[in-house]
Amino acid sequence: xxxxxxxxxxxxxxxxxxxxxxxxxxxxxxxxxxxxxxxxxxxxxxxxxxxxxxxxxxxxxxxxxxxxxxxxxxxxxxxxxxxxxxxxxxxxxxxxxxxxxxxxxxxxxxxxxxxxxxxxxxxxxxxxxxxxxxxxxxxx
Numbered sequence: 001x002x003x004x005x006x007x008x009x010x011x012x013x014x015x016x017x018x019x020x021x022x023x024x025x026x027x028x029x030x031x032x033x034x035x036x037x038x039x040x041x042x043x044x045x046x047x048x049x050x051x052x053x054x055x056x057x058x059x060x061x062x063x064x065x066x067x068x069x070x071x072x073x074x075x076x077x078x079x080x081x082x083x084x085x086x087x088x089x090x091x092x093x094x095x096x097x098x099x100x101x102x103x104x105x106x107x108x109x110x111x112x113x114x115x116x117x118x119x120x121x122x123x124x125x126x127x128x129x130x131x132x133x134x135x136x137x138x139x140x
Contacts, residue, residue: 010088010096011049015057018081019074022056029055049096053103057081062107072120079121086127105135114138 008016008026015022029047037044047055061078085100105128108117114136118125128136 007046008052009046009049010090011085011099012047012052012056014081014084015052018077018084019057019060022060025056025059026052049099050103053099053107058103058107070116075116075120079117079124082124082128083121086124086131101132101135105132109136111138 007013012026016026029051033044033047061074082100082104085096085104088096088100090096108114114125115138117136118138125136125138
């Protein structure tokens, strides 16, 4: 029998890859779904992509804004995550782009956070401005 790799979807996979600190939350998300499927006598279903923000990446990244004493390595990995999401062209790219904007980009849409991001990856900030006009304002 050939082993099948786990697929959490584009946002879930990127969350797993870039934020190892969130893996316990992803495990709980999967286990909760398995428990619910057993209780409801149904097939387990993959989590919606936005749930990876709410239950895994969001609490890790946005308990505080991306300013202050947040680990610079975490900010760097967030930038890598954003680049991966901007490059996503797989199944349902509109839905992933929308979810990414609504949950991830909007969460850091304040001038102080954008300045922090620009200090780590200024080209990313320019890419976000080009792809999502009006997002990531840099003026107070």
